[in-house]
Amino acid sequence: MLALCLLAVALPVAARDVDLDAADNGLLVLSYHDVRDDVSATSDADAYAVSTQNFAAHLDWLSAHGYHPVSLSQLIEASRGGARLPPKPVLLTFDDGLRSVYTRVFPLLRAYHYPALVALITDYVDMAPGRSIDYGYRRFSRNDFLDWNQLREMQASGLVEVASHTDNLHRGVRSNPQGNQTPAVTTRIYDPQVQRYETTQAYQQRVRDDLARSALRIEQELGVRPQAIVWPYAAYNQMSNQIARELGMPVSFDLEGRSTPVGHDLQGLARLLVTGNPDVNALAYELRRDPAVDGTRALQIDLDAVYDADPAQQARNLDTLIERVKQIGPTHVYLQAFADPDGNNTADALYFPNRHLPMRADLFNRVAWQLHTRAGVKVYAWLPVLGYELPDPAKRAALGIQSPERDGMYRLDFTRPQARQIIKDIYEDLAINGYFEGLLFHDDAYLRDTELADLAPEGEDGGRTRALIDFTLELRDAAQRWRPKLATVRNLYAQPVLHPQSAAWFAQRLDLFNQAYDRTALMAMPWMENSPDPQRWMDALVQAVRAHDPQLEHTLFELQTVDWRTRKPISGQRLRAQVRRLQAQGVRHLAWYPDDFIGNHPSVEDARAAMSARDFPYPER
Numbered sequence: 001m002l003a004l005c006l007l008a009v010a011l012p013v014a015a016r017d018v019d020l021d022a023a024d025n026g027l028l029v030l031s032y033h034d035v036r037d038d039v040s041a042t043s044d045a046d047a048y049a050v051s052t053q054n055f056a057a058h059l060d061w062l063s064a065h066g067y068h069p070v071s072l073s074q075l076i077e078a079s080r081g082g083a084r085l086p087p088k089p090v091l092l093t094f095d096d097g098l099r100s101v102y103t104r105v106f107p108l109l110r111a112y113h114y115p116a117l118v119a120l121i122t123d124y125v126d127m128a129p130g131r132s133i134d135y136g137y138r139r140f141s142r143n144d145f146l147d148w149n150q151l152r153e154m155q156a157s158g159l160v161e162v163a164s165h166t167d168n169l170h171r172g173v174r175s176n177p178q179g180n181q182t183p184a185v186t187t188r189i190y191d192p193q194v195q196r197y198e199t200t201q202a203y204q205q206r207v208r209d210d211l212a213r214s215a216l217r218i219e220q221e222l223g224v225r226p227q228a229i230v231w232p233y234a235a236y237n238q239m240s241n242q243i244a245r246e247l248g249m250p251v252s253f254d255l256e257g258r259s260t261p262v263g264h265d266l267q268g269l270a271r272l273l274v275t276g277n278p279d280v281n282a283l284a285y286e287l288r289r290d291p292a293v294d295g296t297r298a299l300q301i302d303l304d305a306v307y308d309a310d311p312a313q314q315a316r317n318l319d320t321l322i323e324r325v326k327q328i329g330p331t332h333v334y335l336q337a338f339a340d341p342d343g344n345n346t347a348d349a350l351y352f353p354n355r356h357l358p359m360r361a362d363l364f365n366r367v368a369w370q371l372h373t374r375a376g377v378k379v380y381a382w383l384p385v386l387g388y389e390l391p392d393p394a395k396r397a398a399l400g401i402q403s404p405e406r407d408g409m410y411r412l413d414f415t416r417p418q419a420r421q422i423i424k425d426i427y428e429d430l431a432i433n434g435y436f437e438g439l440l441f442h443d444d445a446y447l448r449d450t451e452l453a454d455l456a457p458e459g460e461d462g463g464r465t466r467a468l469i470d471f472t473l474e475l476r477d478a479a480q481r482w483r484p485k486l487a488t489v490r491n492l493y494a495q496p497v498l499h500p501q502s503a504a505w506f507a508q509r510l511d512l513f514n515q516a517y518d519r520t521a522l523m524a525m526p527w528m529e530n531s532p533d534p535q536r537w538m539d540a541l542v543q544a545v546r547a548h549d550p551q552l553e554h555t556l557f558e559l560q561t562v563d564w565r566t567r568k569p570i571s572g573q574r575l576r577a578q579v580r581r582l583q584a585q586g587v588r589h590l591a592w593y594p595d596d597f598i599g600n601h602p603s604v605e606d607a608r609a610a611m612s613a614r615d616f617p618y619p620e621r
Contacts, residue, residue: 027075028067028090028287029271030058031255035104039277045137047275052104054279059112061280062090071115072161072228076251079264092116093253093271095165095230097125099143102150109159118154119165119230119253120146122217148221155222163228164249167214169207170232178366182435183235186482197353197433208243215247227251237482241267256485268484296519296556297611298332298591299325300382300440303351304339305598307361317598318367324597325375328607329614333371334440334489334521334591337364337381337430345409345444346387354429356422358391365434372435380438380489381430385445385472386411388423403451409444414471415452424478431482438487439479440521441472445490447507457504464507469516488517489556494529497522497544510545514554519589524582525560527570538578542585556589557582561602569596572606579610 033048035055050058062069068086078085092109094101097120109116124133124145132139154160172181173189185207189198198206211229219225229244234255241252251266255273272286306321308314325333338347339360349360368379387409390396399419401411412419430436447455447464456463472490480486492513496503503509513520524541526534541557549555559578562569579590590611595602602610 027070027085027269028088029253029269030090030092031253031271031273032092032094032105033096033274034098035100037104041277044277048273050274050277052108054277055105056108057280058283059108059114061283063112065284069112069114072117072163072251074115075266076227079266093119093163093230095119096170097121097146097165099145099150102146102154106154106157106160110157113159115159115161117161117163117228117230118146118151119163119228120151120214120218121165121167121170121232122214123168124170125151126217151222155224161228162218162222162224162226163230163251163253164211164214164218164226164244165230166232167210167217169210175369176365177362180366180369182365182369183233185231185233185240186235186237188432204239204243207240208247211244211247211249215249228253236268237484239481254484292553293588294331295613296332296589296591297330297613298334298380298556298558298589299328299330299595299607299611300334300558300591300593301336301597302594303336303363303367304341305594305596306367307339307351307363314361314363318370321367321597322370322374324595324600324604324607325371325377327604329612330377331613332378332380332438332591333375334380334382334593335364335368335371335436337383337434345442346389346411347384348389350426350430352430352433354433355425356390357388357426362433364430368435378437379435380440380487381434381436382440382442383427383430384442385468385475386414386423387442387444388412388426390422401447401451403448405448405450408446408448411444413452414468415455420471420474424475427475428478428481431479436483436486438489438518439476441475441488441490441517443491443493443523445472445508446493449504449507458507462503462507462509462512465503465509465512468507469512473516487519489519489521490517491521491523491558494523494525494541497548498541510555511548514549518554519556520554521556521558521591523560524557527563527565528560530565535578535581538582539585542582542587552586552588556591557587559590559592561592561594561596569601572602575602576606576609 032050034046035050035052037052039049039051067088067090070085070089070091072091074085075091077083092114094105094116097118101118105116125148127142127145129142132141151162155162166185169184171184173184173187175182175187176190177192188203215225225248227249228251229249230253236252236254244252251269253269253271256270301321306314306317308317337351339349339351340346341348347357349358351361351364353359353362371377371379389410390399399412399416401413412423414420414423445468447468449458455467458464476486476488490513492508492510493506496506496508497510510520522545524538526537529537531537545552545555559575560570561575582590592611
């Protein structure tokens with residue numbers, strides 16, 4: 001199969017950015033690794049290897065279907081207002097600098113007259129005799145990688161350009177006290193000896209020194225400095241991109257998304273990662289399918305249930321969570337990043353190092369990375385927007401919303417500059433210290449119409465709703481300094497959807513949420529709303545949503561698995577019936593909360609039937 005980790009983008013010479021998929025005449029960037037004659041048809045040890053036969057067939061198919069090969073130089077020229085790219089342009093990239101680029105790929109490039117970009121790990125090209133590195137399925141030695149003479153020959157042909165794939169950052173480094181290894185380019189290294197993380201200054205210098213070594217070696221051997229950086233594991237941030245730009249590499253590639261808006265800024269270009277040795281049918285399917293129709297199946301997980309003061313019990317809790325998520329097979333996990341042991345819906349502490357609240361445990365990064373690597377799901381960090389109980393009582397009182405209402409939770413007043421900065425710092429600290437691909441904004445982001453009187457009234461244009469939306473997007477931007485291309489989801493109460501006049505009591509509106517965020521997580525929780533007829537209530541909610549989201553493209557229905565009034569679980573049979581009925585009405589995106597992985601409720605069997613992204617009979621991973 002072809003893993004959809006990358007993209008098709010359009011690059012016009014006009015200043016206005018556009019967003020086009022490959023089928024819409026955008027720039028298709030394909031990411032290959034090894035090309036071998038002997039790739040197994042199934043279960044090859046190297047998932048990234050493509051057979052020579054299939055690679056040649058890819059070139060045939062692309063040519064036959066109107067794709068036009070382009071080089072990195074053409075891409076840069078077009079971005080600067082030069083010659084336009086041809087219709088349906090395609091750029092081939094080859095990561096890691098493997099020897100097969102010379103022995104298998106280069107002859108085919110010459111035969112088809114296709115240009116390509118080769119991303120070198122210069123430390124591997126300069127590998128000393130007798131040295132080897134762990135390349136996943138076996139150890140690779142010097143002869144497995146290109147040498148400088150082969151690179152000079154390919155460069156002289158005019159078909160091959162060279163990018164940096166770093167000098168020695170294509171590896172994991174220690175990212176937390178528990179010893180997880182995460183990508184070196186984006187990780188502040190944790191030193192267990194002194195029990196401290198790398199400083200920002202030390203991190204910057206480490207990345208700068210590595211990229212400078214890589215660019216210098218390429219220039220020394222090939223006579224030209226690289227103009228592009230291909231980030232290992234698609235892991236990068238604004239700071240690493242800035243360093244690359246300062247070193248003469250204004251173009252950068254990752255593996256995130258399918259269609260990235262592209263204009264004159266060529267940083268963060270996405271690619272389609274070719275895995276599983278796809279034949280032309282699989283390639284054609286991946287290029288033609290519409291990822292927008294893919295449904296979301298998400299479990300919202302309490303990290304408070306993983307945490308335990310006993311490290312051994314905490315490790316068992318984590319293993320239980322990972323195994324359950326693997327067996328269920330959802331697309332996403334929305335993972336709590338804050339501690340709420342008293343259950344009042346606000347953050348008493350956080351599960352990552354930060355500047356403002358106590359850290360209950362340095363746990364979020366470990367759990368998120370394990371879910372990503374072991375369970376194969378996308379992890380979104382779930383954090384409050386306003387609900388942070390600062391440890392200093394005086395500051396907590398001074399910065400809180402002064403509300404005449406008695407029915408709400410404690411929230412910081414985001415209109416006060418000091419409170420605003422504290423919350424932005426928390427989101428930035430989360431991104432510095434944890435892995436995640438998106439943000440879930442908690443249900444604490446509401447305003448009563450009696451609160452913060454200086455804000456514009458709600459009115460028809462949603463003044464107060466927009467103020468909160470703008471603030472959440474500022475929080476996203478603070479996190480995106482360290483975690484680019486973050487997706488966003490925000491919780492929405494059901495009342496403003498069912499009874500639009502109540503929007504002023506919440507400062508929440510579905511139409512505005514669906515414009516601002518990738519998904520709106522609508523709390524489709526009839527028992528929480530004290531409905532005497534949950535099924536009829538849910539049917540009415542679906543119809544009300546259709547008034548703003550006719551195809552149900554943007555709205556995620558988040559179900560409840562516990563009746564909090566009685567503290568009793570909702571039966572798995574009833575949850576499955578809810579899901580079936582929602583699907584029959586066209587609902588594409590579903591989640592539920594809480595997912596009790598310790599108590600196995602809902603049961604794995606029920607959870608698979610309701611929340612698995614896999615097909616029956618839900619094979620084990």
